[in-house]
Amino acid sequence: MVPMVEVPVPKEKWSGKVGTVALGASTADDGERKVLSIGGETGMPFLSYEGLGNRQLIAGEVVDDTSELIEVAVRPFGDAVNDPAAWAKRWVEEFGADLVCLRLRSTNPEGKDAPPEDAAQTVLKVLAAVDVPVIVYGCGHEEKDARTMEAVSNACAKVRLLLGQAEENAYKTISAAAMSNHHALIAFSNLDINLAKQMNILLSDFGVKAENIVMDPLMAGLGMGLEYSYSVNERIRMAALMGDRMLQVPMLCDVTSAWEAREASEENATWGDVVERGKWWEAATGLAALVSGADLLIVRSPLAAMVLQDAISNLRGGK
């Protein structure tokens, strides 16, 4: 039958668009590594009638120090967690990660205090094991990270890494290294659209080009302030679409924050099976990140990663 009424599709006329960042191979590379681009959206997340942009990607988390792992989250990797290269390989080959995110926790001065040169060797091993783009973080210790990331960047000049992370009070060393080695850079800010913008301005004033910046406005996990991140992300995306150039940068959300909630990993009979619950705890955090504007997720549980990969394809109508 012929419908009597026509329901309009309320498509917004946005003037701006999210920029794109390419990760993976660089011109100096041997050409073996995949190049993946993120960003490029011309509408709010997953509204195909406004413009989807590049596919949202998933980076699987690998840590080079097993002392603080949450066992239930990484259980499917078995012994591979003792070898970052093997761990990375399993992420890519078995669990469909688009990228690998390597955290050099071994460099922590309060832990193993591994020297930057050793950490850089670990990065090279991971790069040799997989053909996908790689994100590298230090240990979260400001002074040490500056030295570690400089060493990593210099050791991997052939590949286009994504380096974490530039912060308001610690961005110069890492930015300089990224610029000289043509690496992309994560601009971190703490749950505030103005700080996110400020961080992008600081980097661009320092000389980092927009095509090399991915911003991380801090994704709080489910039950741990997720709603703040959800709204900050939405506001960032809207500002970008309305033409704020300093926010037209692809967004990274580290959804491993989900594991900070005790519901994600604590055994409790009334809460159901912990494996299933943990998977969905991180997957729900990931979905909230995606729906609010994330271009790139860092994920810990391969079970959650598989849910999210499928959800991304499905949200994009199979594209």
Place this chain on the structure above:
Amino acid sequence: MPTAIEIFKLLPKKNCGKCNFPTCLAFAMQLASSKAKLADCPYVTEEAKAKLEASSAPPIRLITIGAGENKVEIGDETELYRHDKKFFHATRYAIAISDQASDREVSVKLRRAADLRFERVGQILALDMLAVRNDSRDPATFAEMVKRVSRESALPLILMSQDPEAVRAAASATNLSRPLIYAATFENIEGMAAAAKELKYPLAVRHDDLNGLADLVEKVKAAGVEDIVLDLGAEDLQQTLERNTIVRKNAIRKTFRGLGYPILTNVIGRERGMAMALISTMKYGGIVLMEDLDPAHAVPLFVLRQNIYTDPQVPIQVKAGLYPINNPDKDSPILFTVNFSLTYFTVAGDIEKSRMPAWLLVVDTEGLSVLTAFSAGKLTSETVAEALRSTEAMAKSGKGLLIIPGMLSRMSGKLQEATGLKVIVGPKESSGIPKLLRSL
């Protein structure tokens, strides 16, 4: 509510004063602020009346299902983004019971429904509704099952049937309080609309094409049913997100008024049911209808709803008090923080990570963060000292150490005086807590 100018355009512009205001414009301004009634103008046309009534109706109709303390209210939303104000009526979750289920199966489901109840930051998170599904296609069997479920559970009901006779049979078998009929389609619209009107039950209308759905809704309204819920027939995540967004945005922006009703997402039999439930919770779903809900899924789903429907202006507060973390004893230090939930969770999480036993004193700052509470005078050496007293913290920790947030270093002198404890200024970022605790 329409603006004074919008109203003015619809008035006769006679400026005759019969409404007791000197001009039509003056009258329009009073109307806009609800200080006058349209009926006071004798010349206003029927057409203008209808238009004004339509434009002063809420963009999305409020629908009530059930009655009493368990009743469910959905709709009456005004925002597209929670940061613009807030989302008002949280997504409600329902699970289904087949009218062909065995006695045991029914008991198990009812037990489960009652058990899906958790407390988190002082709020109860629970399953909201039960649906009874007419798999038997037999009105009498359906009526029996509805009767049983309504006897054994106080949750509002959804009557899932294609058959108006089954709905009527259920209604006459037992005394139901405003169950939702699910659903009217092109196949059964006349019978369903008639049953809904007669029984005064809200009616769900289902169609997988929005134009057709709008058509159906018009027919249902023409039959005299006003309380309508929409099932957009979404089968996957993209359809859930896009259709929900189109319907919500059209209603709120008033670009199309025919679908100004709350949305029901039926995930029964869908491959990505849990993900659909999560997406619908974030994106404008009023009800999510599921076959079943495992607690391992319910906990993340309910917490997501709690997060999304938190009023951005009124942060969730944690109960003030003294919280033991990592089994503290007399030798463990006291740390204090505010009752802003995000701060509490971060600090508590970082103490847990340190694996060092400690007492965490949560001071009531009306949900304000450390710096805001301090600037607003709600976090002073006196309020902290009072919190220490009222929780008898010193009887539990004999160590004589109080660790304060790094941003409150200015308070340390006064606090030392007021409490007699040795004050240690903690890190500015909570992430530094493990290091500090290990160094004590």
